Amino acid sequence: MKELKILAVVVVLTLITYWGVEPFAHSQMHPHVEEPEYSFKDVDGLNGLTGNAEAGAVLVQSNCTACHSIESQGFPKLMDDASSAAAYGVVPPDLGTAGKLYNADFLAAFIKDPATATKTSHKFVDGKIHPMPGYSWMQPQEIADMVAYLQSIAPEEMTNKEVFTNACQRCHSIKYGDMQNGTMTAFTPVENIKSYMGKIPPDLSQYIRSRGASYLHEFINDPQKHLEGTAMPRVGLTQDAEEQVVAYMKEVGDSKADERAALGPKFLIYLVIFAIFAWLWKVKQWRDMH
Structure with a gap:
């Protein structure tokens, strides 16, 4: 239960940063301007x-x-x-x-x-x-x-x-x-x-x-x-x-941009699989200790 609370706090702080702090900082550093106008x-x-x-x-x-x-x-x-x-x-x-x-x-x-x-x-x-x-x-x-x-x-x-x-x-x-x-x-x-x-x-x-x-x-x-x-x-x-x-x-x-973008989903899949194994390992260790 304690770990879930910690996870919830991390998720909330991350979302506040992503949806609140980062957009505000971006708006200050890169103010919105009109879209490019090509008809002149x-x-x-x-x-x-x-x-x-x-x-x-x-x-x-x-x-x-x-x-x-x-x-x-x-x-x-x-x-x-x-x-x-x-x-x-x-x-x-x-x-x-x-x-x-x-x-x-x-x-x-x-x-x-x-x-x-x-x-x-x-x-x-x-x-x-x-x-x-x-x-x-x-x-x-x-x-x-x-x-x-x-x-x-x-x-x-x-x-x-x-x-x-x-x-x-x-x-x-x-x-x-x-x-x-x-x-x-x-x-x-x-x-x-x-x-x-x-x-x-x-x-x-x-x-x-x-x-x-x-x-x-x-x-x-x-x-x-x-x-x-x-x-x-x-x-x-x-x-x-x-x-x-x-x-x-x-x-x-940035000639490798497309390759880098294609690697992203594969890396996320790897992290998910790694997280599952990590969670299973953690459950096993705690089961043995109790």
Whole structure:
């Protein structure tokens, strides 16, 4: 009877901790934020316009290739990464995959006003300006044409690693990759990205473990929700592209997650069997003593 009372006390304290203390602590450390929003309704996007890719090709090639490469269309980098970073603060992305990775409305908003679209206006004050100039002076149809062109040249399929490389590696490194994926160094040199961002962006090798997939989706979709004032820009990834980024981080940082999850039920069965034998042994010993 005494043992049952002790067990009851342990169970009650465990439930109080699990259902009371832990949720409260979690709510303080990880306040609830709105779910990721992938339609980007809050940006000044295409506003229903349909672009013309042929017209957009002329506009992109005449306005963007002075800074951006489009390797797939025969527009190589004009400078190496170190020189580009020194000039702009961060390495400009190749635009060949932009039409697949980024939401169309976000792309249009970014072309019009990069700082506003990325929610980083707080960084560019006191004379500081975003390295990419805004094109709000263009006609809305012209911006829609540019987006249509970027979508027309984008690849139909990309691997998880390719998506991560194009979307994240300009700023973030993966120093502790596995044998299959290897390590990845940020394209922008440390001294430049530190000056541009205010600090060195974190290595993402183990972020899938330290933050979890749900947090990563919320943070990537809109960093300001979790960390107001952060220098991390809202990047505007589509839901599919964002899922591929998180999937790649899982491949690198937690490749054994599925195996570990599959082991859980087997281990619980083992504990149950062990508990039964332990209880039978205990009954036998007490029977002999009395």
